[in-house]
Amino acid sequence: MILIALGGNLASHAGPPAQTLKCALGRLEQLCVKILSVSSFYETPAWPDAVAPPFINAVAAVKTTLQPVELLDLLHGVETEFGRMRSAPNAPRTLDLDLLDHDAKVMTGAVTLPHPRLTERSFVLAPLAEVAPGWRHPVFWQGAAELLAALPDRGAPKKLA
Numbered sequence: 001m002i003l004i005a006l007g008g009n010l011a012s013h014a015g016p017p018a019q020t021l022k023c024a025l026g027r028l029e030q031l032c033v034k035i036l037s038v039s040s041f042y043e044t045p046a047w048p049d050a051v052a053p054p055f056i057n058a059v060a061a062v063k064t065t066l067q068p069v070e071l072l073d074l075l076h077g078v079e080t081e082f083g084r085m086r087s088a089p090n091a092p093r094t095l096d097l098d099l100l101d102h103d104a105k106v107m108t109g110a111v112t113l114p115h116p117r118l119t120e121r122s123f124v125l126a127p128l129a130e131v132a133p134g135w136r137h138p139v140f141w142q143g144a145a146e147l148l149a150a151l152p153d154r155g156a157p158k159k160l161a
Contacts, residue, residue: 001135002064003100004028004075005115005124007057009046012082012094017056018160020082020095025060027078033071034063039127042157052092057157059100059127068102068111075099100124104138114138119147123157 006021014023018041025035038060046052064071075097082095100115107113114137118124128135129144136143142150 001104001132002062002071002102003128003132003135004060004062005057005096005098005100005127006060007044007055007096007098007123008082008094009053009055010083010092010094014082017053017094021056021058024078024082024095024097027081028060028062028074031074031078032064032066033074036061036063037131039131041160042123042127043160044123044157046092049092055123056160057123057127059124059131061131068099068105068107068113071102072099072111098124100128101135101138104136106138120151122148122151125151126157126159 006024008017008020012020014020021041025038029035039058042057044055044057046054066074079095079097084093084095098115099111100118102113105113125144125148129148137147
């Protein structure tokens with residue numbers, strides 16, 4: 001199973017963040033990444049700057065023949081197409097596409113898999129639990145719901161209708 005996290009809190013040329021995520025999924029389909037399923041969209045307060053606009057987040061299960069480094073390069077290219085400017089960590093952005101898992105590979109180097117901060121992020125774990133309830137972390141062998149339950153209560157992301 002290949003899993004990608006999507007997020008953003010600034011408008012892009014495609015529109016507000018939720019529309020940007022939808023358009024980014026369409027763009028991935030055009031670039032040989034088949035979208036198998038997508039979670040609901042979730043709203044999460046910006047961190048560490050709570051004054052910044054909230055993020056819209058989702059997780060998609062995808063299929064592709066691309067290997068992890070190729071896929072990550074493609075994801076970064078799509079971010080750029082949607083106006084992503086890499087600046088300070090956790091800064092507001094139009095689009096963030098993270099490779100969470102690629103067929104349970106464990107690797108470091110040009111790509112670190114599974115995503116190194118996946119277990120710390122409720123805004124990733126909540127949609128991940130929804131889109132892939134049977135998924136298990138390839139190192140810890142816990143599901144997304146278990147990992148989410150183990151996080152400190154900092155306010156869960158809010159599922160959008």
